[in-house]
Amino acid sequence: MSTSGVVEAVVTDSVTLMVPVLWAAAGEAVGEEAGVLNIGIEGVMLLGAFAAAAGVRATGSLWNGWFLSIPLGIVAGVVLWFLYVYRSCNQIVTGILFNLFALGVTTALYERYLTGAGTVTTVPNLHVPGLGSIPGLGPALFDQTPFFYLAVLGCALLYYLLWRSWFGLSLRATGERPDVSAAAGLSVLRLRFVAVVVACVFAALGGATLTVISTGGFTIDMTSGQGFIALAIVILGRWNPLWIILGAWIFGLADALQFQLVTIGSLASVPHDAWLAFPYVITILVVVWARGARYPASTGLPYEPVRRRRGLVAQLFRT
């Protein structure tokens, strides 16, 4: 393949490959800005991927499968909110355990109900007339899987919600100083509820996207670390869903490179894994060098409101 052909293929693939982590990272930015770090994002993505695959198998429609991940994301969000915020469980450890659980559940359910060949279809790309014919960038951006456009739309909405709306202001204040938010009359519990549910729904949609843009089927542990990558993208994108698009693209690019560059003689000797490694290394470098890239002050910390509730049940459950 000619060099320009390879470049075009790489760019097109990169945009496609970035979509799942883009969904997850955009949602996670909202959660983290409210003060909740969801290491369990990997598990939620996996659950979303499974839900989509199950939906595809059950209804035969990729879109139905994809939408099915939304209620699953809501349930996951409620459960995780309960653990992280209401019970103030340590967010890091609980997230890891949730991932373990999700891996087990999806694998078990898959092996029981989803093995066997399913339909191998893909959702046709959405072609934007005119723009789609621009050489180089055209096909990559304007003749793409519809999930890409949806993701960008989602990012725009979340950007507005987080950085341009009043609700976002309350959310961000809560992530930085929950005590100040509470003194201002806001409900930290309620704000974090919305944030965690949004984060989980988007993560689930990310996982669902992973399913539907590949074959519509599920494979064990199919996210293989993409949830963690999303955590890195959130930092790269400085918790701004618009910059996160760029951050996700860098990872998508690395992913695409490892497939395509093998065909170019001079670069064929570079192992695939090196291309995949480079975004991880970049993330570490960002953590080291970008002092401005710090988590909102209360992220990961349990919030203990001043007032204590009475009652035997409350006492039993809430020491």
Next chain:
Amino acid sequence: MVTTGSVGREAAREAAHGAPALAMAQISKRFGANLVLDGVDFEVRAGEVHALLGENGAGKTTLMRIANGLETRDAGTISVRGVPVPMSSPAEAIARGVAMVHQHFMLVGNLTVAENVVLGTKGRHLHPFVSRSVVREVEAVAASYSIEIDARRRVDELSVDEQAKVEIVKALHRGADVLVLDEPTSSLGPRQIEELFAVVRTISAAGIAVVLVTHRLGEIKLVSERVTVLRDGKVADAGATADFTEAALARAMVGREVARARPAAPAPSLPAPEARLRVEDLVVRAGREAPALDGVSLAAPAGRVLGIVGVEGNGQTELLEVLAGLRRPSSGRVLLDGEDVTGLAPVERRRRGIVTISGDRHRWDIVQGLTIAENLALHDIAAGAFRGRSRLIAWREVRRHAERLVEEFDVRPRRADARIDQLSGGNQQKVVIARAVEGRPAVLVLGQPTRGLDIGAREFVHEQVLSARAAGTAVLLLSYDLEELFDLSDEIIVLFRGAISYRSSRAEARLEEVGEAMTGVVGARPAAAAAGRREVP
């Protein structure tokens, strides 16, 4: 959004017809075993500046937190403009027009002034936050009270007095009719204080009731119309500011039968006591306009107790930190037996014989989750002690050591392997003191050693202080508690605005003078010229 100006004037008109803007009646509050407020009555009228005076632990901040819905009350009623209200949450307080500017500002550093001011405004949720119009709105509110702020700046880039203004604008924006200022001037310089009071005058002229919680009498006289003095959780006196002399206020604040129950213990027989510890001209700037410590010099002789008192915020904390080795002074020296120890780390100081007990044992002295024995041995193990030949910690030794101390200092429960978080505050403090005095240090610095302790534990601590004194240790006792100070000290020093405003031997010290020195009364007994006294504006 209500424009505060019109509400204020409205309230002022109402006030002429009687109901105070905020009235608190028979308020009581207990924290654990501690009765912090005991039947306190307090009210403030629209358009007046009412000062709330009291020393540490008198209950002023607690009373105001109750007024703001941040604490619950055990008894008593709160009425806003004559209407009794539950005041059960900060949201309710805001809704009813009561706002408070805390000592530690409740501001989100990485948000702008405008964003901080409007945070919590109800009902807009998904609407766009249009920065420009919010900024304009906030600056308009500020301007209507002649307050200058740039609402576009990030709060963490502002100076302390600018942040105080932001807090005030925040309250005004919420339509506050009652504004409580909790020790607003503690880190401000004279010029900034002037500006702040100009704002206070403007606000009260507009009909807003202002409560000024403070211990600085000069300021009370300058800006308030009425004053209430709290002492030990009760109202000691109240009335029009003009009717009180500063001396009278100081007396009301500290006045009690300071039971000289303990006769002055005979000084241990040493020839003229040598100063073991000297502090020379200590200055700590702490990034503020008015330095936290402004040229403090003192000498602590062996076998004597040097009591240092002052209301919180006048430099005690910084002095303690410098003595402990937790903070480097901007200039000045600390000398132990002539040797300069100013730059030494805490562990080095302990090795040379300066042992410090901070006022915050949960942060600096005690490791929760470890046992009593482990806590007692903490410093020693860090220094490499208690290790047998195998270089492993000899726990039997540690336990024996701990059991001895637990016995000697009567720590309950008497089990060296009990976890320290299971102990009461008093017993935890016993552990801290046991560890400190065990090595018979040359100098013992104690920061608020009896804070939060019950009578029995206080007694115990006092006995330890006196026995250290008898053993020849130079003791520096930093405290907010006048009674304790008079009981134990051989010499009394008062800190005000970072400088020594009073120095006297115990025999000659008079409570009223000490009280006046604590509150910055001009004309109080002059301290020795070398100590450097600050004039109150």
Next chain:
Amino acid sequence: MTVIGTVAAGTDRLGGSGLERAARVVLPLVGAFAVICAVIAGLGANPFTVLGSMVTGSLGSQYDLAETLMVTMPLVLCGLAAAIPFSAGLWNIGGDGQLYVGAVASVLVGLTIGTRVPGTLLSCVCVLAGVAAGCLWALLAAAVKIAVGGNEVIVTLMLNLLAGLAADYVVTGPWAQGVSPQTRSIPSGATFSSFWQSGFNVGFFVAVAVALAFGVFMSSTRTGFGIRASGRNLDATRLAGFRVVRLWLAAFGLGGACAGLAGALLVVAVHGALIPGMGEQYGYTGIAVALLAGLRPRLVIPAALFFAIVEVGGSSLSASANVSTAISYVIEGVIVIALLAFRAIRVRT
């Protein structure tokens, strides 16, 4: 000390009467059991039959027991890899990656110098290489935290992914075996010889010995004591005279060394080569083990044993049981999450 007391007192003191403390442990276990049964039933199987066959599958015969003990080996080590740094308040989520670099290092040494060095010596060198590699991998994350205060959770996660890539590369690249997806085997003289049943060998005892040694280390050495204290109160520990940086480096380094040892032993004592996926989530499960053990090294052994029973039991489930071997992860996750939610285990931040 009873088991209840152990779990309850694990990482933080609990208040309340004896009844409340017991409830705090019993209720989550009951709840977890209910959820697990529901999941198994949802898979179309009888929970009691399945759980029963898991127990017999892991403990029923000597062969099974041997297998269980060999799975306990990496779980103990990965449990330590989490427990030691967690005791210092440091989040070492990198057990997975440290394990794989340990495995890679072992294979590297085994294959490069394997022909020139006699068997037992080779074993030791391979193992030491693994330990060193794991230790260094962890110290990378520690360095970032110490130097710039960077979040060690993200860094360790990234290092996990990088280590995974390294392992993949090694399997498909320079040391590929060619036939099956794994590296070439290290010389058989270097692998531990098995006795008793099913591949059981000395590796298990190595893991147990390491755990016991760390038990002594954490309770009775100055550094171990400092690590524990710093996790509880950093300021007071620093004021007492401990050098916090050294404590942190020790905690991370030792944790990484344990995980690296796990990887090395998986090569030398189990598979003889690096097989993709042989790390089997041990790095993450190790975190659960550490929590269940209340971060106490000696208790990591029974906690790891419990998890091993679950895992071997799971893998013994036949295909006809409808229940995947992955049910182990469900059981492990649900139990520990339930204990966390009911405050039976508390982890301080």
